[in-house]
Amino acid sequence: MKVLQAHNVHKTxxxxxxxxxxxxxxxxxxxxxxxxxxxxSGEGKSTLLHILGTLETPSKGSIEINGATVTRNTKHAIRNxxxxxxxxxxxxLEDYTTIDNILMPARIGRKSVKKGYPAYLHAQExxxxxxxxxxxxxxxxxxxxxxxxxVAIARALCNSPDIILADEPSxxxxxxxxxxxxxxxISCARQHNKAIIVATHDKELAxxxxxxxxxxxxxxTRK
Amino acid sequence: xxxxxxxxxxxxxxxxxxxxxxxAIVSVFVISMVVWLILVFFSVTTGLEKIWTxxxxxxxxxxxxxxxxxxxxxxxxxIDVISSSSDYTxxxxxxxxxxxxxxxxxxxxxxxxxxxxxLPHHDSNGDxxxxxxxxxxxxxxxxxxxxSDYEYAIAQMHLKTIHNDVQTSLTQSxxxxxxxxxxxxxxxxxxxxxxxxxLTAQELITxxxxxxxxxxxxxxxxxxxxxVVGDRGYLSYYAPTAxxxxxxxxxxxxxxxxxxxxxxxxxxxxxxxxxxTSLISAATNHYDTTFGNGxxxxxxxxxxxxxxxESIIHKLRDAGIDxxxxxxxxxxxxxxxxxxxxxxxxxxxxxxxxxxxxIVACSNIVSMLIxxxxxxxxxxxxxxxxxxxxxxxxxxFGSCGVLMGLLSTGIGTIAALFTLANLDVIIGxxxxxxxxAVFNSAFYGDIMPHELDFEIVRFIxxxxxxxxxxxxxxxxxxxxxxKPAEILRSE
Numbered sequence: 001m002k003v004l005q006a007h008n009v010h011k012t013x014x015x016x017x018x019x020x021x022x023x024x025x026x027x028x029x030x031x032x033x034x035x036x037x038x039x040x041s042g043e044g045k046s047t048l049l050h051i052l053g054t055l056e057t058p059s060k061g062s063i064e065i066n067g068a069t070v071t072r073n074t075k076h077a078i079r080n081x082x083x084x085x086x087x088x089x090x091x092x093l094e095d096y097t098t099i100d101n102i103l104m105p106a107r108i109g110r111k112s113v114k115k116g117y118p119a120y121l122h123a124q125e126x127x128x129x130x131x132x133x134x135x136x137x138x139x140x141x142x143x144x145x146x147x148x149x150x151v152a153i154a155r156a157l158c159n160s161p162d163i164i165l166a167d168e169p170s171x172x173x174x175x176x177x178x179x180x181x182x183x184x185x186i187s188c189a190r191q192h193n194k195a196i197i198v199a200t201h202d203k204e205l206a207x208x209x210x211x212x213x214x215x216x217x218x219x220x221t222r223k
Numbered sequence: 224x225x226x227x228x229x230x231x232x233x234x235x236x237x238x239x240x241x242x243x244x245x246x247a248i249v250s251v252f253v254i255s256m257v258v259w260l261i262l263v264f265f266s267v268t269t270g271l272e273k274i275w276t277x278x279x280x281x282x283x284x285x286x287x288x289x290x291x292x293x294x295x296x297x298x299x300x301x302i303d304v305i306s307s308s309s310d311y312t313x314x315x316x317x318x319x320x321x322x323x324x325x326x327x328x329x330x331x332x333x334x335x336x337x338x339x340x341x342l343p344h345h346d347s348n349g350d351x352x353x354x355x356x357x358x359x360x361x362x363x364x365x366x367x368x369x370x371s372d373y374e375y376a377i378a379q380m381h382l383k384t385i386h387n388d389v390q391t392s393l394t395q396s397x398x399x400x401x402x403x404x405x406x407x408x409x410x411x412x413x414x415x416x417x418x419x420x421x422l423t424a425q426e427l428i429t430x431x432x433x434x435x436x437x438x439x440x441x442x443x444x445x446x447x448x449x450x451v452v453g454d455r456g457y458l459s460y461y462a463p464t465a466x467x468x469x470x471x472x473x474x475x476x477x478x479x480x481x482x483x484x485x486x487x488x489x490x491x492x493x494x495x496x497x498x499x500t501s502l503i504s505a506a507t508n509h510y511d512t513t514f515g516n517g518x519x520x521x522x523x524x525x526x527x528x529x530x531x532x533e534s535i536i537h538k539l540r541d542a543g544i545d546x547x548x549x550x551x552x553x554x555x556x557x558x559x560x561x562x563x564x565x566x567x568x569x570x571x572x573x574x575x576x577x578x579x580x581x582i583v584a585c586s587n588i589v590s591m592l593i594x595x596x597x598x599x600x601x602x603x604x605x606x607x608x609x610x611x612x613x614x615x616x617x618x619x620f621g622s623c624g625v626l627m628g629l630l631s632t633g634i635g636t637i638a639a640l641f642t643l644a645n646l647d648v649i650i651g652x653x654x655x656x657x658x659x660a661v662f663n664s665a666f667y668g669d670i671m672p673h674e675l676d677f678e679i680v681r682f683i684x685x686x687x688x689x690x691x692x693x694x695x696x697x698x699x700x701x702x703x704x705x706k707p708a709e710i711l712r713s714e
Contacts, residue, residue: 046712047708050708050711050712053608055607055608055707055708055711056706056708076607076610076611076612076613077610077612078610079607079608079609079610080609080610080611081610083610085608085609087608087711091601091604091605091608091711092605093602093605093606094602095232095237096232104606104609105609105610107225107228108225108606108609108610108611108615109610110225155609159610
């Protein structure tokens with residue numbers, strides 16, 4: 001069964017001028033599968049990712065997560081339980097520590113995040129997995145770009161989601177750090193059997209994925 | 224709760240968000256000041272009201288029953304003037320209570336009852352109803368409530384004082400108010416005679432002192448005019464004799480002074496022995512429906528006066544004698560009603576002003592939270608990307624408003640408690656700066672009274688919490704309506 005399925009997804013922006021970004025995307029991803037979406041800047045990769053991640057509503061069409069159609073009322077809970085986001089500019093909460101950032105999805109999901117509780121232990125495991133145990137109580141504003149993105153990866157995995165959506169995860173990093181982040185991202189996903197959709201320009205990262213799709217003129221085609 | 228902890232984090236002053244921090248601190252300070260002002264004002268007015276009320280009740284009892292016109296027009300009241308066993312004189316409520324017969328009329332000896340007089344009031348068993356004894360029974364059947372008759376009389380008081388070989392005469396018309404043996408709080412108004420005899424209030428009101436026919440207690444104003452404990456004089460009144468009205472005199476001795484509080488007629492009252500009051504009252508035959516005599520009702524918790532009044536009315540109705548009595552609490556007496564109403568109006572007026580000031584102060588919260596929402600736009604998008612619902616986002620900023628309101632209330636309350644604990648020191652300093660007393664002791668007493676009113680604390684807590692919540696609604700809505708995809712794209 002597909003963990004995520006997009007049915008005939010269209011997206012048109014009406015302001016400031018009418019721009020058709022997506023024109024009938026039909027697309028699915030199964031558990032443990034890794035997919036890269038490539039395309040030129042402005043083709044709508046981020047928009048597609050936002051729609052798949054329920055952050056944005058499609059103009060037409062629908063999204064199914066684990067067989068259930070996403071609605072206005074269910075999208076927040078679905079996002080919290082089933083989807084993990086990784087952004088190009090990390091989007092960490094600057095006033096919080098590393099561990100607090102990782103635990104935030106659990107707190108939003110009303111889980112107890114006290115020391116010693118399962119959510120906390122899981123967050124510590126994730127920190128170890130991304131190699132940042134020694135930064136557990138550091139404020140994220142003190143971390144380097146690579147470290148921040150690793151925190152973002154750990155945060156995306158906090159609630160053990162079924163799908164990871166990564167939007168240019170290494171776009172702001174140097175080559176060496178990017179490689180490191182790519183390896184962590186792909187290996188984490190494979191280790192936890194997560195479905196990953198990565199929007200990227202990076203051919204090396206795309207090459208690490210099972211399937212590559214190209215988004216051009218609002219149409220998604222398999223490479 | 225996740226929303227609450229995020230709100231707390233947002234409210235912590237930070238250098239990075241200086242403008243938000245400054246507005247937040249100013250808002251908290253202004254609301255605290257308003258809370259402080261309201262609590263101090265209400266504590267002082269509550270204290271004053273309590274002292275005034277205590278003095279008032281110590282003079283008049285918390286509830287009184289006065290005979291109505293129905294009483295004075297009744298067979299029960301009128302029959303004494305044609306009954307030989309009543310000495311052909313109308314009786315006071317106290318005398319009626321002690322009278323052996325409800326109906327003293329004897330058809331064989333007494334003159335014929337005028338045909339236009341009302342008939343006696345009988346109950347369903349055919350027994351004559353006794354409105355006075357019935358009222359006493361009705362009142363004392365209620366748990367913890369005592370009753371006693373009271374009586375006022377009008378006389379002329381003459382006092383002679385000789386001090387340092389200088390003789391002074393003081394003459395004043397006065398109302399005589401009889402000592403009430405059920406009044407256990409009279410010591411609250413008796414002024415200790417420290418400078419002269421060294422006697423305390425309790426020592427001045429010994430049973431011997433208050434049952435003596437010649438001892439009287441006069442208001443503190445006499446002391447200010449040079450009268451001291453032990454000064455003598457007389458009460459004069461006119462009584463009908465066989466020939467004409469003749470002046471009668473009864474010797475008196477000043478046994479002490481009392482503080483009448485702010486009762487408008489306070490300066491005119493003289494507390495005298497019951498026998499003396501009754502004698503003068505009977506001689507002048509002065510009974511009226513509002514003032515002359517009636518029944519004092521005593522109980523400890525004066526806050527329950529209205530409830531007790533309702534219970535008494537209910538009992539009187541059951542006994543079929545409610546038409547003979549006008550039941551009033553101390554807030555309804557003719558000579559206190561205006562004052563009590565004025566105090567209530569002032570409290571209401573200040574409450575309205577206070578609410579307006581709180582609203583103005585809380586409006587700062589709106590600007591502060593809108594700034595905060597703009598400042599935290601990116602975080603709102605991030606939280607939404609992790610699954611935070613618009614409701615959660617709204618709750619975060621709503622909580623910010625409520626937290627600020629509650630924090631301000633807490634600071635204001637602590638400041639008010641500190642002020643009240645040191646009120647006299649502060650007033651002393653203000654008086655020193657001003658060069659004279661800030662508050663006149665004639666009205667406020669030697670020590671400024673104050674009593675923290677928990678009703679007001681509750682009102683402040685609820686109103687600041689509510690207004691802060693309302694203030695947080697607009698920014699909370701603004702935050703919750705933000706679209707995460709747009710925020711994250713722009714960031």
